[in-house]
Amino acid sequence: MRRLVAIAGLSVIAAIAVVPAVSADDDDDAGGSANPLTPAVERSSRFVPKPAGTKETLKFWFGPYTVPPGHDANRVDVDLPVQNGFIVSIEPGMKRVADLSEPSHQEAHIHHAHWFALDPGNQEDNYTYGNTEWIFGNGDEETKADFSERSAADPKGPQYGEFIGAEGPQAMIYMLHNKTNQPLPVYIALDVTFVHGTAAELKTKTGRDWHDVSGVLFGRTFDVPREKKKGDGRFSTTDDMKTADGKPRPIEWVSTLEGTMIGTGSHVHPGGLRVHVENLGSKENPCANDRAGPGGGTQLLRSDALWRDGVTHSEDFQMEVSHPAWRAPIHKGDRLRITGIYENAAYAWWTAMTHEGTYIDEQQKPRGRCKPYFVGPAARLLKPSVKRVRRGGKVRRVRQKPARRAYDGVPNRPWHGPKDKICGEAFGGPPCERPYQERGEGLETSLVHIANFLYLPGDRALSGQQGAPARVKKGATLTFVNEDQQAGIRHSVTTCKWPCAGPYVGNYPWADGAYESGTLGYDPIDGGTPNPVASTPPDLPVGKYSYFCRVHPWMRGAFEVTP
Numbered sequence: 001m002r003r004l005v006a007i008a009g010l011s012v013i014a015a016i017a018v019v020p021a022v023s024a025d026d027d028d029d030a031g032g033s034a035n036p037l038t039p040a041v042e043r044s045s046r047f048v049p050k051p052a053g054t055k056e057t058l059k060f061w062f063g064p065y066t067v068p069p070g071h072d073a074n075r076v077d078v079d080l081p082v083q084n085g086f087i088v089s090i091e092p093g094m095k096r097v098a099d100l101s102e103p104s105h106q107e108a109h110i111h112h113a114h115w116f117a118l119d120p121g122n123q124e125d126n127y128t129y130g131n132t133e134w135i136f137g138n139g140d141e142e143t144k145a146d147f148s149e150r151s152a153a154d155p156k157g158p159q160y161g162e163f164i165g166a167e168g169p170q171a172m173i174y175m176l177h178n179k180t181n182q183p184l185p186v187y188i189a190l191d192v193t194f195v196h197g198t199a200a201e202l203k204t205k206t207g208r209d210w211h212d213v214s215g216v217l218f219g220r221t222f223d224v225p226r227e228k229k230k231g232d233g234r235f236s237t238t239d240d241m242k243t244a245d246g247k248p249r250p251i252e253w254v255s256t257l258e259g260t261m262i263g264t265g266s267h268v269h270p271g272g273l274r275v276h277v278e279n280l281g282s283k284e285n286p287c288a289n290d291r292a293g294p295g296g297g298t299q300l301l302r303s304d305a306l307w308r309d310g311v312t313h314s315e316d317f318q319m320e321v322s323h324p325a326w327r328a329p330i331h332k333g334d335r336l337r338i339t340g341i342y343e344n345a346a347y348a349w350w351t352a353m354t355h356e357g358t359y360i361d362e363q364q365k366p367r368g369r370c371k372p373y374f375v376g377p378a379a380r381l382l383k384p385s386v387k388r389v390r391r392g393g394k395v396r397r398v399r400q401k402p403a404r405r406a407y408d409g410v411p412n413r414p415w416h417g418p419k420d421k422i423c424g425e426a427f428g429g430p431p432c433e434r435p436y437q438e439r440g441e442g443l444e445t446s447l448v449h450i451a452n453f454l455y456l457p458g459d460r461a462l463s464g465q466q467g468a469p470a471r472v473k474k475g476a477t478l479t480f481v482n483e484d485q486q487a488g489i490r491h492s493v494t495t496c497k498w499p500c501a502g503p504y505v506g507n508y509p510w511a512d513g514a515y516e517s518g519t520l521g522y523d524p525i526d527g528g529t530p531n532p533v534a535s536t537p538p539d540l541p542v543g544k545y546s547y548f549c550r551v552h553p554w555m556r557g558a559f560e561v562t563p
Contacts, residue, residue, distance in 0.1 A: 024098075049166075051084045052197030053205035058480035062188040065096045067178040070453060070489045072111060072551050074175045075188075086161030086202070086210060088151075090115070090136045091195040091413070094176070097185035101274060104418040105140070105315050106506060112139050113174035114217070115190075115264060117164060120366050134215040135162050138356055139267040142320045144413045147213070147359075148193065150262050153325035154375040159202070160262055161195065163212035164524065179552055182452045213262060218253040218337065219355025221527075222340060224271065224388025226348035226513025233274070233345030237354050238295050238337065250295065252280075252337045257360050259327040260367065264358035264413065265321035266303035266338070270313055271349035271510070273341045277301040277356055279370050284331035292407060293507040293526040295337040298370040300328050303409045308419060311427045313343070316420040320409025325378035329366030348513030350550060372406040382406055432508045436499040442468030442560060446476060450491050450520070451483040455557030460501070469545075469558035475538050476560055482520035482532035488519030490528050492550040493557070500546035504553040524555045 048055070055561070062453045065075065094103060103109070114137040137144050147160040147296050178184045195202065199210040224235045238250045268276035278297035279286035292299035303320040307313070340354025343493075374382050381403040389398050423432035442457060443465055449456045456462075458470040472478040495514040502508055517534035519527065540561050549555040 006476075009453045013383035016206070032090050033085070033300065043548060050196040052201035054196045055088075056194050058192045060192055061192075062172060062174075064185055064187050065176065066183050066185045067108065067176045068183055069181045069490065070552050071179060071485070071492060072175065072177045072466075072523070074173060076171065083166045083196060084198055085194050085196040085211070086159075086163055087135070087192055087194055088148045088159075088161045089144065089146040089191075092138055092142060092174075093189050093191065093417075095187045102417050102435075103184070103186070105420050106504065107180055108176065108178045108186065108190065110138070110142065111139065111175035111177040113137065113172065113188070115164070116171045127455070128491055133162075134217045134357070135164075136177050136215070137217055137267075137355075138225050139353070139355070140269065140315065141267070142417075143265055143267070143319065143321070143357075145263075145265075147263075149324040151273070153323075153378060157375060158209040158211040158361070158364065160208065160211055160213050160359070160441075166383065171402075171541070174458060177551075179554070179555075181552070182250070193203070199236065200371065209363075211361050213359040213361050214259075215256060215356065215359055216257075217255065218251070218336075218359045219267065219353060220251050221319060221353050223516075224344050224349040224352050226344045226346075226511070227344050228513075229344050229345075235341065235342040235344040236294055236339055237341075238339040250337055251354060252335050253356075255330050255332055255334040255336065257330060257362055258332050259330055259360045259362040260364040261300070261330050262359050262361050262364075263303055263324075264328075264356060266301070266319045266409075267353060267355040268305060268319060268339075268340055269349065269352045270317070270356070271342050271344075271347060271352060272305055272316050272319075273343055273439065274305060275301075275303045275319070275341070275354055275356065276339040277303070278304055278339070279328070279330075280337055281370055282331070282335065284333070287334075290529055292405075293339065294341075295339045297335075297337060299407045300336075300340075300372050302324075306411060308415055309422075309427070311422050311424075311507050312427075313347070314420060314422060316506045318412050318415075321412045322372075323374065323378065323404075323406075323408070323410050325373055325374040325376050326365070326406060327375055328372040329368050329370065331366055331369070346370055347510040348516065350492070350511060350516050351519065355539040360449050374406055421503075423502055423505050423508050426509070427506070432502045432505075433499060433503040434503075436501050439463070439468035440465065440472050442558075444471040444473075444562075446472060446479060448480045448557070449483055449558070450480060450493075453489075453552060453555055455480075455493075455555070458522040458557040459558050460556035460558065467559040471560045471562050472536070474540070474542050474561050477535040477538050478533040479533060480517055480520065485521040485532045488521075490519050490523065490551050491532075491555070492519055492551050493534065493547050495545050495547045498544055498546045500548060500556060504548075509548050509553060511550075515547070519551070533563065 115135040117133045201211045241249045244400045276293035278285045278295040279292045280297035284398045287298040308316040322414040338356045385400040422429040458468045494511045497512045520532040522528040522530045544560045546558045
C-alpha cells in the first residue's frame, strides 16, 4: 500500500550517502568480505546495480549532523534512490562522528525514525502502487524489521521484502534527541540487507515467489495522568481514553487492504507495559470476542515490554513482535484496534504513545477470518499434545495445552549497545535518592526563567538562595518561561517525588503527577507549546515540590507553596 504523507513546515536536508558495508552473492554462506565502514558524503558513492539475487549488507549514512545542545528535533532527508531490489531487514543506529561509537540512551538516541518510499506511478511486475508507503519505523526501543525470518518460517511460502525501485526517491524522517548540554556531532546509520532484482528475476534465480509487502502505521500520542488510589493502577487507551464529551476514544485503523498480515510490532514509551492488537472485523461482519484482550475482538498480538535485566520502566527496553511464523487474515473494512496499557498508580507519563506497525501481503489471499495462525514447522507449537500418565495402575492419555498461543509476542532482537545506568537496590544499583541539601529559604517570586538549562530561581545545581526552592503563596500562581526556545530548545516542568535529588539514569526520575507544564517550546512535527509559558494552578496544596525536565532529565528544580 502506498499512502500519501503530508510533511509540512520542515526544512529538507539532503546530505546523504549509501556505503556498501558487506557484499556477498546470495548463494555464498560465508557472507563475503567486509569493507571499511567509513561514512561517505559524496552522492557518487551510491552502489551500482548487481546481478539479480546478489545480497548486500549496506549502511545508509545520513549526515553528519551536529545536534545542538538539548535538541529534540526532527530532521528530514529526501532523495535516496537505490537499485531495483528488495529490502529484507532494516536496523537503525546513531554513531558519533569522532569514532563511530554508539552513544548511550542517556546521552542521545533516535527518538523515532520513519522511512517512506515516494513512488508515484511506479510499477513493478504489473503490480501497481502509487504515492507514498511507510517502509519502516522505530521508536526509543530501536525496533529491527527482518523479513528474512518470516520468509524462512515457511519454506513453501513466498519470500517477503519491501521493493525499492531505482527511480523512486525515498524519504527519512527522524528525531534526534541530544540529552546533554553540549553539541553532539553524529551520523544516523541504517543497517540494511538488500537483495538485487525484480520479483520476476528473483523467481528465476531462487525458485520462490517474491512478494512486496505493504506497510501500515497507526497510533496516537496522549498523556497518562496518575490515578494514585482511585483506579486499578493501569491506564488503558481503550477503557480510559475519552472524547471531550466523555465518549470512548479507542485507537483503531479501518483496513483498505485485502490480504495476509505477515508481521506486526508495537511501540510504547517508558511506562508502557504492553499493547494488545485485536481484529474487531467489519461492522457488518464482526470478529468474535475471544476475551484474550481488552478490546472486544479477536486478539492478534500481545506485545509485552521487555526491560533489560528486568529493570522496571527503564528506558533501556524493547517491545515484543509477532512470531516469525505468525500470519493473520485481513479483509477490507476490518477494524484493527490497539490497546496500550500503562502503569499509573505510582507515576504519570506525559506525551506517551501507542503505535502499531504492520506488514500486509496483498498478493497472498486471506486464510479464513480474524484468527492468527502459524505456518511451516512452527504450526505444531499451536496444537495440543497428548501425554501418557499412569494413574491407579492404568495408563491414561491426558491432553496437554499447546506450547504457545499464536498471539503471544517474541523478543524483537538481541540486546545491544551500551547499557543504561540504573538506580535502586532491588536492581543492584545505588539508591535513587541522594540526601537533600538544605539551602535555606528561597526567593519569593511569581516568575521562574528557564535559560541555559537552568531554572532561575530554584535550580538544584545552584547554591545559596538561587538554588533554594522558589516560594509562592497559596492561591497565587508560579509562571515558568522557556527562554531557551530562541535556540530551538524545548523544556518542561514536571514534578517528581520529593526530594528528587538523585542523578538521571535509565529508570529515574519519573513524574509523580502533581503538576505538569506541558512541553514548553514548539517543534512542527512533535508539537509542544508555541507560547512557551506555563503557570501552576492556584489551588496547589501547601508544601515543597521538586521537578525535572522531561526533555533533559538531568535538569532539576524546586518550588514551595507557602501558607
